[in-house]
Amino acid sequence: xxxxxxxxxxxxxxxxxxxxxxxxxxxxxxxxxxxxxxxxxxxxxxxxxxxxxxxxxxxxxxxxxxxxxxxxxxxxxxxxxxxxxxxxxxxxxxxxxxxxxxxxxxxxxxxxxxxxxxxxxxxxxxxxxxxxxxxxxxxxxxxxxxxxxxxxxxxxxxxxxxxxxxxxxxxxxxxxxxxxxxxxxxxxxxxxxxxxxxxxxxxxxxxxxxxxxxxxxxxxxxxxxxxxxxxxxxxxxxxxxxxxxxxxxxxxxxxxxxxxxxxxxxxxxxxxxxxxxxxxxxxxxxxxxxxxxxxxxxxxxxxxxxxxxxxxxxxxxxxxxxxxxxxxxxxxxxxxxxxxxxxxxxxxxxxxxxxxxxxxxxxxxxxxxxxxxxxxxxxxxxxxxxxxxxxxxxxxxxxxxxxxxxxxxxxxxxxxxxxxxxxxxxxxxxxxxxxxxxxxxxxxxxxxxxxxxxxxxxxxxxxxxxxxxxxxxxxxxxxxxxxxxxxxxxxxxxxxxxxxxxxxxxxxxxxxxxxxxxxxxx
Numbered sequence: 218x219x220x221x222x223x224x225x226x227x228x229x230x231x232x233x234x235x236x237x238x239x240x241x242x243x244x245x246x247x248x249x250x251x252x253x254x255x256x257x258x259x260x261x262x263x264x265x266x267x268x269x270x271x272x273x274x275x276x277x278x279x280x281x282x283x284x285x286x287x288x289x290x291x292x293x294x295x296x297x298x299x300x301x302x303x304x305x306x307x308x309x310x311x312x313x314x315x316x317x318x319x320x321x322x323x324x325x326x327x328x329x330x331x332x333x334x335x336x337x338x339x340x341x342x343x344x345x346x347x348x349x350x351x352x353x354x355x356x357x358x359x360x361x362x363x364x365x366x367x368x369x370x371x372x373x374x375x376x377x378x379x380x381x382x383x384x385x386x387x388x389x390x391x392x393x394x395x396x397x398x399x400x401x402x403x404x405x406x407x408x409x410x411x412x413x414x415x416x417x418x419x420x421x422x423x424x425x426x427x428x429x430x431x432x433x434x435x436x437x438x439x440x441x442x443x444x445x446x447x448x449x450x451x452x453x454x455x456x457x458x459x460x461x462x463x464x465x466x467x468x469x470x471x472x473x474x475x476x477x478x479x480x481x482x483x484x485x486x487x488x489x490x491x492x493x494x495x496x497x498x499x500x501x502x503x504x505x506x507x508x509x510x511x512x513x514x515x516x517x518x519x520x521x522x523x524x525x526x527x528x529x530x531x532x533x534x535x536x537x538x539x540x541x542x543x544x545x546x547x548x549x550x551x552x553x554x555x556x557x558x559x560x561x562x563x564x565x566x567x568x569x570x571x572x573x574x575x576x577x578x579x580x581x582x583x584x585x586x587x588x589x590x591x592x593x594x595x596x597x598x599x600x601x602x603x604x605x606x607x608x609x610x611x612x613x614x615x616x617x618x619x620x621x622x623x624x625x626x627x628x629x630x631x632x633x634x635x636x637x638x639x640x641x642x643x644x645x646x647x648x649x650x651x652x653x654x655x656x657x658x659x660x661x662x663x664x665x666x667x668x669x670x671x672x673x674x675x676x677x678x679x680x681x682x683x684x685x686x687x688x689x690x691x692x693x694x695x696x697x698x699x700x701x702x703x704x705x706x707x708x709x710x711x712x713x714x715x716x717x718x719x720x721x722x723x724x725x726x727x728x729x730x731x732x733x734x735x736x737x738x739x
Contacts, residue, residue: 224719228712235708242530242703255334257512258447260485262327264495266503268317273499278488279311280329280445284337285482290330297323312488317500325495330512333447335482348438348462355490356438356462362410363430369415374434387435388461388468395428395472421473422492425457428472438462440490442469445507447483453509456484457492532701544697545581550710551696552577552687554717559683561717564724567680568660575653576680577687591631592654596677598627599658607662621655 266275275298280288293300298315317323348356359365377390399417406420410430413419419427425441432439442458458480460467470477480486487494495505532543552574559565567573580588602623606616628651657680665673690696700706 224715228715231708231712231715235705235712238705238708239703242705253336255332255336256447258331258333259510259512260329260331260445260447260453261508261510262325262329262495262505263508264325264503264505265322266325266497266500267322268320269499269501271317271319273317273320273497275315275317275323275325275495275497275500277313277315277325277327278443278491278494279313279327280331280485280487281311282339283480283484283486284339285334285480286485287332287334287339288329288485289332291328293325293327295323295325297321298325331447331485333483333485337482347465353438356440357433357436359433362426363433364411365430365434367411369411370430370434373414374431377431378435386437386463388432388437388439388463388470389477391428391431391435391437392459392461392470392472392477395424395431396475399424399427399472401473422457424472425459428459428461428470432459432461441492442486443488443492443494444484444486445509446481447485447509451509451511453507455494455507458484460489530704532704540701544694544701545578545691547700547704547707548691548693548697549574549578550707551690551700554710554713555686555690556683557714557717559679559686561720562724564726565679565683566676567683568657568676569653569680572653572657573680573684574687576684577691580688581691591628591635594631595624595627595654596658596661599624599654600662603658603662617655617659620658621651624651624654624658 260280262277264275264277277293279291280286282288293313295315297319298317301314301316313327315323315325364370373394374387374391377394378387381387381390399413399419401424402418402420404420406418406423407413407416408420408423408426410423410426413423413427414431429439429441439459439461442460444456444458446454446456448454456471457473459470459472461470462468468478469480471480494507495503497503532540553571556567556570556573560567560570576592599620603620606619611619657677661673661677664676
């Protein structure tokens with residue numbers, strides 16, 4: 218078989234493989250069918266705080282899974298902070314610890330996509346094995362929130378134990394007392410355990426804390442469970458429940474709603490043994506808010522789940538702030554395909570193979586007018602500087618290094634000038650690839666010397682034309698989203714590049730250049 222035939226077969230195989238993967242993944246995405254009464258939600262945290270010193274810490278509790286709730290995508294956005302993800306393997310409690318590098322104002326935003334299923338479709342990794350001595354001490358210890366020696370707690374516990382069979386767990390009776398004997402109050406009702414027990418009146422948090430205090434006083438390990446209730450009216454409600462160790466496992470109780478044994482399917486746990494979802498040390502003016510929005514069915518909620526290895530190919534599971542960047546990066550092969558088409562089929566020569574694509578990429582993040590203005594000014598300054606440097610008779614590498622330095626200084630100065638006169642909304646007017654500009658200036662000058670300034674200007678013009686076409690591809694958001702969702706489509710791109718690489722026919726510009734030869738003389 219000839220090399221040409223081999224290339225064609227390889228291109229056909231790659232194209233077929235790409236189409237097969239595309240069809241399979243397309244069907245997989247379409248199979249994201251929610252079960253009956255299943256819903257998808259996005260819980261959003263927003264926290265603003267003032268760090269009073271360097272090293273100030275903010276702890277953000279992260280939602281965890283239950284048999285009826287699964288967090289299938291999450292990301293936390295922050296600036297000026299360093300992060301460390303903390304996890305307790307036995308309780309499956311998850312936290313993110315954010316440390317401020319310097320004092321000042323900081324903002325943190327967390328987004329968590331949750332799949333709710335009343336059918337209880339998932340198994341959780343929470344351990345129901347025997348508690349270690351340290352874990353048992355933690356679930357029985359007295360704290361400022363749970364003063365176990367308080368007379369009100371001790372007297373109430375003694376009355377609840379009256380008539381209780383020997384060896385029976387008092388957790389059930391304590392739960393009935395907190396749910397029926399302590400009246401429900403609003404946000405202004407007592408939140409502490411002692412006042413709730415004394416006055417028989419408390420907020421949901423106060424009733425939950427009362428149950429934890431009574432359980433611990435009765436030697437039943439217990440802890441507060443804080444979470445969100447996702448309501449159908451797109452409302453988010455912070456709820457407080459209790460987990461008591463009964464029969465060798467953690468049993469949930471909700472005194473405010475008289476529920477026990479199983480959490481509601483719309484309850485998403487956030488923190489265990491604490492009431493604050495977001496808290497910190499050495500911070501001031503902490504402001505937090507929580508929001509909920511319903512989501513349509515998406516690939517992240519597929520039956521593969523976030524732990525299946527096939528999820529590697531699902532880029533939509535990545536943090537949201539990476540989506541736009543990766544979508545543009547995945548469009549670069551298409552820019553290379555456009556450049557290869559113009560050079561191979563059309564016959565337009567450019568400064569370098571990837572220069573048009575990289576220039577187009579730099580303009581994606583810039584305002585087009587200010588980008589063109591900056592590019593023109595930098596090229597003018599660079600060419601003038603290159604002519605001056607030629608008189609010094611420098612070696613190649615030092616000359617290019619000097620040119621790179623001048624290009625960087627020119628871009629920074631021009632961006633500052635544009636921002637000063639108000640021609641650009643921000644100081645990041647344009648981020649042009651420094652090395653590409655340096656090499657363009659060097660090649661333009663050498664081409665002008667070896668051939669002619671007119672030919673160098675022609676190459677510069679064709680480079681900008683091809684770059685404009687690449688820019689149109691990179692700015693095509695619909696294509697970017699498609700390639701991001703199905704990156705295997707680039708197998709077709711590779712197949713097209715292989716076919717272009719074997720193209721040996723006429724270039725379009727040759728039909729114009731040699732038109733006189735093809736036409737008969739008059």
